[in-house]
Amino acid sequence: MADLAGPRLYGCYKCQNHVCCHDDIVSKAFQASRGRAFLFSHATNVVVGPKEDRHLITGLHTVADVHCCDCGEVLGWKYVKAYEELQKYKEGKFVLEKFKIVKVNW
Template sequence: MAELSGPRLYCCCKCRNQVALHDDVISKAFQGRNGRAFLFSHAMNYTVGPSEDRQLLTGLHTVADVRCSDCQEVLGWKYVRAYEETQKYKEGKFILEKSKIVKENW
């Protein structure tokens, strides 16, 4: 019988700080600055930069960069506000770029 391990996690690619749970992935079909990105409902062990308006592929959003709390690597961003009604579901959620995170406990 296999041993049960902890939850499947995503960690910072630089320092391996735990930043998100696999169970919090909403979608893997997002685009970040450097390629594919995942939309998460929650993140952990991060700091948030100042909010700014950015024109993204899906319209204008107010976002704030999300950094690893240990090494300060920019991992993605948090949606603060969506201006289009169809994009409101993103508010309060996180984009973490696939190239900036690694899997742990898989």
């Protein structure tokens, strides 16, 4: 039974590569272009792409696409810098789209 006590993980929906942990969810209230997304305090086994400035609903942010390190699928993005004071808490955090991650080990 000890195996069932491990952390609840999320994996890439294509290759099941473990990319984040349920305990690291900061917010489930994010909206991505194709549906809901979760904000995570960190992610693992991902590759962060080049930075770019994007105008989002909540203002100007510097973001970078986040790719699965195994299959290269884009899973979401990382907030590198937020320019609005109220959005600063997102800096260094990851948004992963809900339909691109699957529950592993739950």
